[in-house]
Amino acid sequence: MHASLADILADLAQNSVEAGARRISISFSEKPDEIRFAVEDDGKGMDDDTLAKALDPFWSDGVKHPGRRVGLGIPFLRQTADQCGGKASIVSKPGEGTRIEAVFPADNVDLPPVGNLVLLWLQCLSFEGSYGMDIHRRRELVGREDAYRIDRDEMSDALGGLEDIGALGLLKEYIVSLEESLNEEQREGEK
Numbered sequence: 001m002h003a004s005l006a007d008i009l010a011d012l013a014q015n016s017v018e019a020g021a022r023r024i025s026i027s028f029s030e031k032p033d034e035i036r037f038a039v040e041d042d043g044k045g046m047d048d049d050t051l052a053k054a055l056d057p058f059w060s061d062g063v064k065h066p067g068r069r070v071g072l073g074i075p076f077l078r079q080t081a082d083q084c085g086g087k088a089s090i091v092s093k094p095g096e097g098t099r100i101e102a103v104f105p106a107d108n109v110d111l112p113p114v115g116n117l118v119l120l121w122l123q124c125l126s127f128e129g130s131y132g133m134d135i136h137r138r139r140e141l142v143g144r145e146d147a148y149r150i151d152r153d154e155m156s157d158a159l160g161g162l163e164d165i166g167a168l169g170l171l172k173e174y175i176v177s178l179e180e181s182l183n184e185e186q187r188e189g190e191k
C-alpha cells in the first residue's frame with residue numbers, strides 16, 4: 001500500500017476525535033531537509049498496555065470495529081518512519097491525552113509523498129463531533145518561512161457550521177487559497 005503522509009495524518013486525527021478529545025492540535029512543517037508533523041489531543045489517552053497494543057498492526061480495541069482486531073493507524077506510522085530513516089514518538093497518559101510526533105528526512109527515496117493537504121485539512125475539520133482543532137502549516141524552503149493557521153471554531157462561526165455541503169465547498173476554497181499563497185510567497189522568494 002502506498003499511502004501518503006496526509007493519509008497517515010488523517011488516521012491519527014481520526015483517532016484523536018474518536019478518543020473524545022475536546023482540543024486537537026495538528027502541525028505539519030516542511031523544510032529543505034526534513035518533514036515533521038505532530039498531532040496532540042486531550043482525549044482519553046492510553047495506558048502502557050493499550051499503547052503497546054496500539055503499536056501492533058494485529059490489534060484494534062474491538063470497540064469501533066466489532067469483530068475486527070486489526071488497526072493500522074499507528075503501526076503504519078511506525079513502519080513508514082522505519083523504512084525511510086525517520087522517527088516517530090508517542091507520549092500518552094490515560095485521562096490526559098496523547099501526543100504523536102514524527103520527523104522524516106526529506107530526501108529519502110522511500111519517503112511517501114506528502115499527499116493532498118487541502119483534502120487532509122478538509123477531512124480533519126469535518127469529522128463529526130464538537131471538538132476544537134488548530135492546524136499549523138509551515139513551509140520553509142529557500143531560506144524563508146511561510147505559514148498559515150486554521151482554527152476549526154473560527155471556520156465554523158464564519159461559515160455557520162461545517163455540516164452542509166455548501167459550507168464545506170467554501171471551506172475547501174479557503175484552504176486552497178491558503179496553500180496557494182504559501183506557494184506564491186515561496187516563488188517570490190526564489191526570484
Ligand SMILES: Nc1ncnc2c1ncn2[C@@H]1O[C@H](COP(=O)(O)OP(=O)(O)OP(=O)(O)O)[C@@H](O)[C@H]1O
Nearest residue numbers: 015016019043045046054060061071072073074098
Ligand atoms: N489518540 C488516541 N487516544 C487514545 N487512544 C488511541 C489514540 N490513538 C489510538 N488509540 C487506541 O489505539 C487503538 C488502535 O488505533 P488504530 O488507529 O491503529 O486502530 P483503530 O482506530 O482501532 O482502527 P482503524 O484506525 O483501522 O479504524 C485504538 O482502537 C484506540 O484504542
Ligand SMILES: [Mg+2]
Nearest residue numbers: 011015071073
Ligand atoms: Mg484509527
